[in-house]
Amino acid sequence: MKIGIPRAFLYYKYHYLWETFFEELGIEYIVSPYTNREIYKQGSIWAIDEACLSSKIYLGHVDYLIDKCDYVLVPRVFGYGTDGTVCTKFQAIYDVVKNTFRDRNIKILFYNINPKETANEFRAFLKIGKFLGKKKAAITRAYVIAKQSQKMHQEMDLKYQEQLLEKDGLKILLVGHQYNVYDRYIGSPIIQYLKELGATPIIADICDKKEAREASKQISETLPWAFNKELVGALAIYKDQVDGIILMSSFPCGPDSLVNEIIIRRVKGLPMLNLILDGQDGSAGLETRLESFIDIIKLKKEDEYERKN
Numbered sequence: 001m002k003i004g005i006p007r008a009f010l011y012y013k014y015h016y017l018w019e020t021f022f023e024e025l026g027i028e029y030i031v032s033p034y035t036n037r038e039i040y041k042q043g044s045i046w047a048i049d050e051a052c053l054s055s056k057i058y059l060g061h062v063d064y065l066i067d068k069c070d071y072v073l074v075p076r077v078f079g080y081g082t083d084g085t086v087c088t089k090f091q092a093i094y095d096v097v098k099n100t101f102r103d104r105n106i107k108i109l110f111y112n113i114n115p116k117e118t119a120n121e122f123r124a125f126l127k128i129g130k131f132l133g134k135k136k137a138a139i140t141r142a143y144v145i146a147k148q149s150q151k152m153h154q155e156m157d158l159k160y161q162e163q164l165l166e167k168d169g170l171k172i173l174l175v176g177h178q179y180n181v182y183d184r185y186i187g188s189p190i191i192q193y194l195k196e197l198g199a200t201p202i203i204a205d206i207c208d209k210k211e212a213r214e215a216s217k218q219i220s221e222t223l224p225w226a227f228n229k230e231l232v233g234a235l236a237i238y239k240d241q242v243d244g245i246i247l248m249s250s251f252p253c254g255p256d257s258l259v260n261e262i263i264i265r266r267v268k269g270l271p272m273l274n275l276i277l278d279g280q281d282g283s284a285g286l287e288t289r290l291e292s293f294i295d296i297i298k299l300k301k302e303d304e305y306e307r308k309n
């Protein structure tokens with residue numbers, strides 16, 4: 001029995017949890033490779049034109065995995081209760097995958113998180129474990145260890161980011177969903193180029209999520225989406241420690257288009273760049289925009305320094 005895990009969407013949020021869970025249960029798994037042009041192309045073929053870039057990439061990863069494993073892990077998340085709901089893509093992706101790949105007889109291992117039906121995370125993992133033929137005690141143990149692993153890695157990331165924030169030099173806050181920011185095809189080139197330009201990227205996704213959801217109220221009290229709330233809250237927490245903000249979204253993202261508009265209108269006093277990624281070839285345009293953005297910030301800082309001295 002081999003489980004295929006698409007390296008897209010919630011993988012970036014939960015990979016320590018998922019991987020540790022399967023390892024502890026002795027279940028073999030395979031993770032699809034980093035997104036590349038081929039995966040993006042395949043996903044674009046399977047997806048409807050109106051789908052966002054991130055969901056096209058997701059389908060590309062599923063396409064890669066189908067013939068290489070017994071079951072593909074495709075979670076379905078409806079929301080996190082009082083912490084907020086999620087974009088409809090996360091509610092629909094199970095059905096989208098099932099229908100898109102029906103002719104290839106895809107077999108899906110799925111978990112369902114739906115606070116309205118009291119389907120919480122632990123129950124969801126219990127179901128998966130039972131489906132995989134494991135006993136309740138072993139599943140519970142694996143889940144607890146997996147949660148600890150995820151928490152430990154999140155704390156390590158946060159500590160590292162705090163050290164980056166202490167450093168001198170230009171710091172740019174990258175505000176985007178983790179599946180975009182960390183994706184090798186769309187997000188990593190931006191991080192890399194910022195570093196080449198001498199800036200330190202600070203990732204909004206690396207934050208204390210509970211604190212961020214609370215802090216999001218400083219910018220908007222009515223955001224429905226949990227993940228956007230966390231990003232907006234991180235922005236409220238980090239904004240005084242950075243020199244500029246990059247809003248990074250995939251085209252055409254509904255939640256981000258609304259949330260970014262709110263951010264642009266309500267967060268003042270910091271240079272802001274709104275990047276909408278569409279997966280098209282060629283990085284020259286993107287590099288030019290990043291370069292100009294960093295130049296403007298450097299000039300602004302020089303002016304401020306001269307005024308003070």
Ligand code: SF4
Pocket residue numbers: 052053054055087088089090177250252253254255256
């Ligand atoms: S939040 Fe935006 S990028 Fe993410 S899945 Fe929904 S539409 Fe796509």
